[in-house]
Amino acid sequence: MERFKDKIRKRTVLMSLSIIAISGIYSVLSLYRGSMPAVPYFIKDLHTGAYLGIKLVLLFYVLKYIRSIRREEALKRLYIEENDERTIMIMQKSGASGMVICMIGFAIGTIVAGFFNAIMFFTLLSALIFIALVRVSIKIYYHFTM
Amino acid sequence: MKTRIAELRKKNKLSQEELALAVGVTRQTITSLECGKYTASLVLAYKIARYFGLTIEDVFDFSDVEEL
Numbered sequence: 001m002e003r004f005k006d007k008i009r010k011r012t013v014l015m016s017l018s019i020i021a022i023s024g025i026y027s028v029l030s031l032y033r034g035s036m037p038a039v040p041y042f043i044k045d046l047h048t049g050a051y052l053g054i055k056l057v058l059l060f061y062v063l064k065y066i067r068s069i070r071r072e073e074a075l076k077r078l079y080i081e082e083n084d085e086r087t088i089m090i091m092q093k094s095g096a097s098g099m100v101i102c103m104i105g106f107a108i109g110t111i112v113a114g115f116f117n118a119i120m121f122f123t124l125l126s127a128l129i130f131i132a133l134v135r136v137s138i139k140i141y142y143h144f145t146m
Numbered sequence: 147m148k149t150r151i152a153e154l155r156k157k158n159k160l161s162q163e164e165l166a167l168a169v170g171v172t173r174q175t176i177t178s179l180e181c182g183k184y185t186a187s188l189v190l191a192y193k194i195a196r197y198f199g200l201t202i203e204d205v206f207d208f209s210d211v212e213e214l
Contacts, residue, residue, distance in 0.1 A: 080167070085187050086175040 148207040
């Protein structure tokens with residue numbers, strides 16, 4: 001359990017640093033926003049929303065990890081939550097089938113887009129090729145490591 | 147896969163949560179094992195059997211497993 005505690009400690013430090021870095025980047029970008037190309041308001045609002053959302057999620061996990069480091073019972077529960085074999089299997093299966101569904105969706109989208117717009121067709125085709133390459137690379141990696 | 151987990155748990159007056167904590171899984175995993183929706187890994191099967199002081203074959207029913 002000590003090894004897991006160290007892992008959580010490192011994760012807490014990394015997440016805290018990420019919060020500081022994200023806040024810094026967002027503040028600098030907000031300061032120089034006036035000198036940047038004008039963008040529609042909804043994009044600015046989306047940036048603010050994403051910034052706040054990511055920060056809140058990171059903060060939630062930092063607080064959860066701090067509580068787990070301090071209390072042995074909470075640490076054990078977190079360990080079980082993260083290492084439960086059924087949860088891991090669900091994640092693996094949903095990831096694998098999700099990727100296949102995405103590829104089928106992209107393939108149908110690419111074919112349909114080909115009838116209307118060349119740019120859309122090539123964009124979707126590139127995304128499809130990228131996903132297929134990622135899938136094949138991951139498959140090859142696991143074939144050699146397992 | 148059918149198991150005797152629910153029967154053994156009740157015999158030992160254990161809740162799903164207590165057994166789950168003892169073998170290092172979530173309560174939902176124990177529920178799925180008892181319902182036969184999920185098949186335990188070899189390590190988990192060993193941990194559960196050892197917890198009840200039995201062998202894996204005593205806890206898990208392998209009669210449905212197809213042999214080639």
